[in-house]
Amino acid sequence: MSAPERMPAPEGPFPPTEEMLSEPVPQEEQERGKAELRAAWKTPEGWRYWSAVNNTEVGVWYALTAFAFMLIAGLLALAIRVQLAFPDSQFLDADRFNQFFTMHGSAMMFLFAVPMFEAISILLLPAFLGARDMPFPRLSAYGYWCFLIGGIFVLGSLLFDAGPKAGWFMYPPLATKEEGIGPDVWLLGLSFIEVASIAAAVELIVGALKCRPPGMRVNIMPLYAWYVLVVGGMILFAFPPLIAGDFLFELERSFDWPFFDPTRGGDPVLWQHLFWIFGHPEVYIVFLPSIAIAAMIVPTVARRPIVGYSWIVLSAVGTGFLSFGLWVHHMFTTGLPQMSLAFFSAASEAVVIPTGIQLFAFVATLMVGRVKMSLPMLWIAGALAIFVAGGLTGVMLALVPFNWQVHDTYFIVAHLHYTLFGGMVFPVIAGVYYFFPFFRKKLLSERLGRWCFWLVFTGFNVTFLPMHMTGLMGMPRRIFTYPESSGWGWLNLISSVGAFIVAAGFAVFLYDLLRPKHRQPQIPRNPWGAGTLEFSHDVPEEAWGVRSIPHVTTRYPLWEQDRIVERMDAGHYYLPNAPDRKRETIVTSVIDGKPLYVQEVTGPTWITILAAVFTGGAFIFPTFHIYTPAIVCGAFAIVCVLWWLWTSTARPPKNDMREAGLGLRLPTYASGPNAVGWWAIWITMLGDATAFASLVFGYFFYWTARPDFPPPDAAHPEGLWAALTAALLVLAWAAIVTARETNGRGHQGVARGSIALAICAAAGGAGSAWLAVADLSPTSHVYPAMLWALMVWLVAHVAAGVVMQGYCLAGSLFGKLTHKYDADLRNVTLFWHFIALKALVVGAILGLAPMVLS
Amino acid sequence: MSNVDQQQEKREFGAEFHSLWRITFCPAIWALHFTLSYCTAAIVCAKGGSVEMLRAGIAIGTVASLVAIAWLGWRSWRQWDLVNDREWENDAGTSEDRHQFLGHAAFLLSIISFIGVAYVALPALLIETCR
Numbered sequence: 001m002s003a004p005e006r007m008p009a010p011e012g013p014f015p016p017t018e019e020m021l022s023e024p025v026p027q028e029e030q031e032r033g034k035a036e037l038r039a040a041w042k043t044p045e046g047w048r049y050w051s052a053v054n055n056t057e058v059g060v061w062y063a064l065t066a067f068a069f070m071l072i073a074g075l076l077a078l079a080i081r082v083q084l085a086f087p088d089s090q091f092l093d094a095d096r097f098n099q100f101f102t103m104h105g106s107a108m109m110f111l112f113a114v115p116m117f118e119a120i121s122i123l124l125l126p127a128f129l130g131a132r133d134m135p136f137p138r139l140s141a142y143g144y145w146c147f148l149i150g151g152i153f154v155l156g157s158l159l160f161d162a163g164p165k166a167g168w169f170m171y172p173p174l175a176t177k178e179e180g181i182g183p184d185v186w187l188l189g190l191s192f193i194e195v196a197s198i199a200a201a202v203e204l205i206v207g208a209l210k211c212r213p214p215g216m217r218v219n220i221m222p223l224y225a226w227y228v229l230v231v232g233g234m235i236l237f238a239f240p241p242l243i244a245g246d247f248l249f250e251l252e253r254s255f256d257w258p259f260f261d262p263t264r265g266g267d268p269v270l271w272q273h274l275f276w277i278f279g280h281p282e283v284y285i286v287f288l289p290s291i292a293i294a295a296m297i298v299p300t301v302a303r304r305p306i307v308g309y310s311w312i313v314l315s316a317v318g319t320g321f322l323s324f325g326l327w328v329h330h331m332f333t334t335g336l337p338q339m340s341l342a343f344f345s346a347a348s349e350a351v352v353i354p355t356g357i358q359l360f361a362f363v364a365t366l367m368v369g370r371v372k373m374s375l376p377m378l379w380i381a382g383a384l385a386i387f388v389a390g391g392l393t394g395v396m397l398a399l400v401p402f403n404w405q406v407h408d409t410y411f412i413v414a415h416l417h418y419t420l421f422g423g424m425v426f427p428v429i430a431g432v433y434y435f436f437p438f439f440r441k442k443l444l445s446e447r448l449g450r451w452c453f454w455l456v457f458t459g460f461n462v463t464f465l466p467m468h469m470t471g472l473m474g475m476p477r478r479i480f481t482y483p484e485s486s487g488w489g490w491l492n493l494i495s496s497v498g499a500f501i502v503a504a505g506f507a508v509f510l511y512d513l514l515r516p517k518h519r520q521p522q523i524p525r526n527p528w529g530a531g532t533l534e535f536s537h538d539v540p541e542e543a544w545g546v547r548s549i550p551h552v553t554t555r556y557p558l559w560e561q562d563r564i565v566e567r568m569d570a571g572h573y574y575l576p577n578a579p580d581r582k583r584e585t586i587v588t589s590v591i592d593g594k595p596l597y598v599q600e601v602t603g604p605t606w607i608t609i610l611a612a613v614f615t616g617g618a619f620i621f622p623t624f625h626i627y628t629p630a631i632v633c634g635a636f637a638i639v640c641v642l643w644w645l646w647t648s649t650a651r652p653p654k655n656d657m658r659e660a661g662l663g664l665r666l667p668t669y670a671s672g673p674n675a676v677g678w679w680a681i682w683i684t685m686l687g688d689a690t691a692f693a694s695l696v697f698g699y700f701f702y703w704t705a706r707p708d709f710p711p712p713d714a715a716h717p718e719g720l721w722a723a724l725t726a727a728l729l730v731l732a733w734a735a736i737v738t739a740r741e742t743n744g745r746g747h748q749g750v751a752r753g754s755i756a757l758a759i760c761a762a763a764g765g766a767g768s769a770w771l772a773v774a775d776l777s778p779t780s781h782v783y784p785a786m787l788w789a790l791m792v793w794l795v796a797h798v799a800a801g802v803v804m805q806g807y808c809l810a811g812s813l814f815g816k817l818t819h820k821y822d823a824d825l826r827n828v829t830l831f832w833h834f835i836a837l838k839a840l841v842v843g844a845i846l847g848l849a850p851m852v853l854s
Numbered sequence: 855m856s857n858v859d860q861q862q863e864k865r866e867f868g869a870e871f872h873s874l875w876r877i878t879f880c881p882a883i884w885a886l887h888f889t890l891s892y893c894t895a896a897i898v899c900a901k902g903g904s905v906e907m908l909r910a911g912i913a914i915g916t917v918a919s920l921v922a923i924a925w926l927g928w929r930s931w932r933q934w935d936l937v938n939d940r941e942w943e944n945d946a947g948t949s950e951d952r953h954q955f956l957g958h959a960a961f962l963l964s965i966i967s968f969i970g971v972a973y974v975a976l977p978a979l980l981i982e983t984c985r
Contacts, residue, residue: 218874219956220947220952311943313962318962321885325970346973347888347973349973350974353969554947591874592949738889835874
């Protein structure tokens with residue numbers, strides 16, 4: 001990639017010297033900067049408030065919504081505990097019980113745990129990094145509205161007695177054969193929410209890599225940012241397999257393609273693989289960001305820098321990798337070869353090491369620090385205690401023979417609640433107490449907080465500690481009642497009592513969170529005496545994020561950089577004003593945080609809500625097997641997104657350069673690898689490629705798992721069409737690369753011609769892909785169904801690629817895209833690199849694989 | 855910034871960009887070793903093949919992975935440069951500290967990957983059949 005021509009480079013001194021920083025800023029200049037920033041970052045008022053996209057608004061909505069869903073899921077759990085309190089109870093019937101436990105698990109995982117991480121990160125990450133906002137505020141807002149609509153849809157199904165009831169991992173054939181719309185609600189509703197998760201992952205990875213303040217190198221960024229980076233990466237590799245699985249599952253439900261039907265060559269175990277390739281990393285995706293909150297609180301409490309910063313980085317990255325080698329430990333009883341099971345058992349034992357290291361680092365920090373016990377630390381202590389207990393049962397469960405004994409019993413229920421409650425709920429509540437002064441500029445009550453802690457802590461242990469015993473005594477999960485003679489009654493009663501103690505604790509927390517606090521006096525800016533940038537925030541609140549973006553040279557700037565807050569307040573640092581009344585933040589280099597350019601970030605809009613509503617329609621209508629309105633909604637969603645991109649992203653700037661403060665002049669536009677948009681495409685496509693790889697894995701899985709794949713008398717795709725598919729799509733890719741190069745050299749006519757050629761070639765490629773499999777009947781056997789699925793996946797991506805090429809062509813014709821401002825074209829080219837790769841793989845599977853495998 | 859500065863920066867950045875990736879090399883080797891071991895075992899056990907050959911193959915793959923990890927670990931140990939400057943924390947906002955920190959992180963990750971690969975190889979060492 002050559003740098004784009006004729007976009008000027010950054011000019012001026014960097015890093016700033018002490019003399020530069022000590023020069024006073026004239027008072028009237030300070031006031032002017034403040035007024036400009038206030039105007040640029042003004043939060044919309046009245047009913048327009050909901051059009052806000054700023055991270056501080058969206059993050060709060062996100063967190064409160066996730067919390068509300070958690071309370072609903074908690075109420076479901078209470079109903080479950082009431083039903084199980086006594087043997088032969090009639091409180092819920094079997095069917096409703098199934099819906100409740102399925103929804104409890106699904107909602108806690110998909111509607112609370114993951115979204116809560118996204119919410120907290122969207123709220124906090126810019127503050128940790130002294131950035132004004134996330135790189136793509138509208139993407140966060142779009143993700144939030146998708147999450148809200150999807151969550152209401154999924155939970156609402158319970159009110160109509162139409163909820164899913166096959167358990168939160170929806171195993172076929174139980175789930176594929178189930179009558180009613182329950183499984184469709186689960187699949188489509190949650191796939192829709194996964195859109196929000198992937199959006200958040202893109203946002204957070206780019207935020208952590210590119211939106212750090214000038215001077216913040218990777219070795220001094222807050223540990224939270226390291227965790228976010230790792231977790232974002234995990235989401236990219238963990239969620240797509242589930243999306244691929246959902247895709248196959250819904251094709252079976254809607255069109256009867258037999259992916260999981262053994263009578264026609266399918267295999268239910270494939271779903272289990274795809275689900276757990278997502279499902280096990282998922283629990284670490286939930287756990288790591290929560291323990292990241294502990295990594296922010298522990299140094300503050302110990303009043304010293306964290307001990308073993310590198311060790312914690314190792315632990316985050318190591319856990320991120322190793323957690324992908326564990327998924328089969330959920331499938332130890334499926335009859336896989338012993339050797340395969342043992343691989344996963346070994347990896348499950350290995351993951352304990354990095355997970356443990358970070359806990360030791362926290363304990364070491366507390367030991368050498370001068371601990372000042374506070375409410376957040378109380379919650380962290382509770383978290384460590386409970387999580388370690390859960391981790392130890394995990395070590396037991398990783399052993400295959402023991403696992404067989406307790407598989408599907410309440411021992412598992414106890415283990416997963418210990419890890420998730422201790423590893424996620426407790427640290428998050430600690431985070432709420434710790435960061436509440438930052439979120440709301442108020443403090444929560446110390447006394448209520450202690451009540452809440454002891455209620456939840458004792459209640460939790462009373463509920464789940466006996467469950468280990470219940471499980472060892474043989475009580476299976478997911479049974480709606482049990483006979484008196486089983487002897488499980490008294491343990492269940494204890495658990496049920498404990499559940500209500502936990503609920504009482506949460507009621508206290510809820511009251512403390514929501515009670516009006518306007519009579520509380522103004523809080524100090526840094527009530528805990530923390531050392532990281534988020535506590536340089538303005539009290540009373542200002543919407544601009546930071547008054548000026550600091551130059552950071554230490555891990556704990558508030559402790560170690562003299563007068564940094566005072567200088568930030570005085571607008572000494574970068575971007576202390578907004579002369580054009582635009583929202584801006586600084587984009588820096590990945591490793592060393594050198595300022596690269598000033599990124600304009602988008603402001604309030606309704607289009608994100610519209611786009612989310614239409615996207616929702618595209619996912620929700622198919623649940624009821626209504627396809628026409630779904631397609632219409634999908635088209636409108638695309639139009640909304642295009643309009644939003646066209647009007648507010650990568651527009652040619654008014655001025656190529658901007659005075660950024662401290663004598664630094666920065667460009668206002670970037671394209672290619674410097675630009676945040678390019679990184680976003682790259683990251684999204686990495687996730688997308690993972691989903692595609694999961695489908696290819698499915699193809700080869702059938703080949704290993706089934707003797708009749710491909711069936712001996714199977715019709716195979718026409719080799720000619722398969723070859724033509726690959727050839728035409730590679731031609732389309734070559735044409736778009738040519739367009740990028742010629743456009744960069746200023747030959748606009750040639751570039752436009754190349755884009756037009758690329759569009760024609762792509763359309764031809766999509767057509768021949770369809771012709772290759774058109775004669776095969778996907779309902780007859782899993783082999784043609786799999787080929788069809790690969791074709792559909794490829795054609796859908798080519799269609800998106802064609803829309804993008806059309807967008808570039810329009811941009812070129814209307815002057816949005818020129819030889820100098822070519823970000824759109826570079827991003828689309830990047831997208832096409834991935835399509836070319838997919839085309840080659842699909843061409844090979846359609847054309848070459850039959851010769852090799854039969 | 856002058857042109858010379860920019861060129862130097864590009865070189866530095868290139869080297870450093872490489873080094874952020876480098877901390878993931880060892881875990882990536884673990885991932886590759888894990889995937890290959892699991893896939894070959896699955897194919898051999900499903901399609902019928904010599905389990906002895908499979909175990910020998912995993913042994914070879916394991917030794918190769920361990921050697922690669924050890925070599926990367928040694929390189930990152932050099933990059934961390936503990937022996938010369940006795941610096942454990944590397945918490946200053948300087949190029950040198952950032953460079954050594956990435957070395958330290960990569961070194962620690964190489965140890966964990968080494969253990970991980972050794973663990974994953976144990977089944978092939980101890981289990982003699984597919985069943």
